[in-house]
Amino acid sequence: MRIxxxxxxxxxxxxxxxxxxxDYLHRPAPDAAPETWDDYLHLRDNPAGExxxxxxxxxxxxxxxxxxxxxxxxxxxxxxxxxxxxx
Amino acid sequence: xxxxxxxxxxxxxxxxxxxxxxxxxxxxxPITSLARLKxxxxxxxxxxxxxxxxxxxxxxxxxxHRLVWTGRDQAFLFGPPLExxxxxxxxxxxxDGWASLLLEGPGAEEALMRLVPLDLRLTAFPQGRTxxxxxxxxxxxxxxxxxxxFTVLVFRSMAQSAWHEIGTAMRSLAARAAIG
Ligand SMILES: [Zn+2]
Numbered sequence: 001m002r003i004x005x006x007x008x009x010x011x012x013x014x015x016x017x018x019x020x021x022x023d024y025l026h027r028p029a030p031d032a033a034p035e036t037w038d039d040y041l042h043l044r045d046n047p048a049g050e051x052x053x054x055x056x057x058x059x060x061x062x063x064x065x066x067x068x069x070x071x072x073x074x075x076x077x078x079x080x081x082x083x084x085x086x087x
Numbered sequence: 088x089x090x091x092x093x094x095x096x097x098x099x100x101x102x103x104x105x106x107x108x109x110x111x112x113x114x115x116x117p118i119t120s121l122a123r124l125k126x127x128x129x130x131x132x133x134x135x136x137x138x139x140x141x142x143x144x145x146x147x148x149x150x151x152h153r154l155v156w157t158g159r160d161q162a163f164l165f166g167p168p169l170e171x172x173x174x175x176x177x178x179x180x181x182x183d184g185w186a187s188l189l190l191e192g193p194g195a196e197e198a199l200m201r202l203v204p205l206d207l208r209l210t211a212f213p214q215g216r217t218x219x220x221x222x223x224x225x226x227x228x229x230x231x232x233x234x235x236x237f238t239v240l241v242f243r244s245m246a247q248s249a250w251h252e253i254g255t256a257m258r259s260l261a262a263r264a265a266i267g
Contacts, residue, residue, distance in 0.1 A: 007143045007158075007159060008219060009143075009144065011205075012204040014221065015204070058226075059220065059221035059224075059226055060218075061159060062159075081159070
């Protein structure tokens with residue numbers, strides 16, 4: 001498996017650390033309802049198809065990335081910098 | 088205040104020569120990390136020194152300085168700190184934090200490619216190219232400094248590990264060459 005870091009280029013999977021769903025980028029407001037926080041912390045979709053996850057280029061440039069990946073075909077269709085996605 | 092002795096990360100380590108490859112400790116001198124800050128005139132300051140902020144996987148050199156890309160909006164300056172740097176970016180002294188290893192000789196990339204999952208042949212990784220990449224488990228900074236020369240930087244605490252790993256790769260290559 002190879003991931004193309006937008007900065008470093010195509011790199012081996014061993015350089016990256018997997019964090020979890022992109023949901024972590026959508027943190028609720030501090031005063032949001034408990035249900036909203038529960039959803040944010042614990043509830044995840046498990047799609048057969050496209051999913052967006054956070055990865056960290058740990059052994060490379062240390063950038064956080066959003067990787068769009070298909071769980072059925074294993075195709076990676078996009079890799080973006082979190083800094084640009086959430087800017 | 089006690090009088091302390093400054094020791095380089097690989098002090099006392101004699102160069103390792105195996106076949107046509109030579110591994111030695113580098114003495115990079117002052118290293119300063121430059122991280123961009125919004126609305127600070129970093130580019131103007133670099134330009135005045137004959138430098139420019141390097142693109143990913145590359146470095147920019149003058150007679151006195153070398154500026155190496157090390158991450159998003161971050162580069163390492165090798166050479167004396169530039170005047171006014173502190174006001175132009177987030178500048179931090181990294182000088183004693185890194186160990187520098189110089190690997191030279193024909194086929195140096197063959198040894199490094201046993202440890203680094205990148206194509207380091209001259210055609211793919213020419214002079215002036217750099218990379219943030221793993222040297223086995225170590226977060227290294229790699230520079231192609233010549234047609235047959237690389238500089239490898241690792242965290243100071245990993246100096247001996249990096250020396251051992253590269254030495255092992257050199258020994259493997261030498262052994263393979265010996266049996267034809
Ligand atoms: Zn990267």
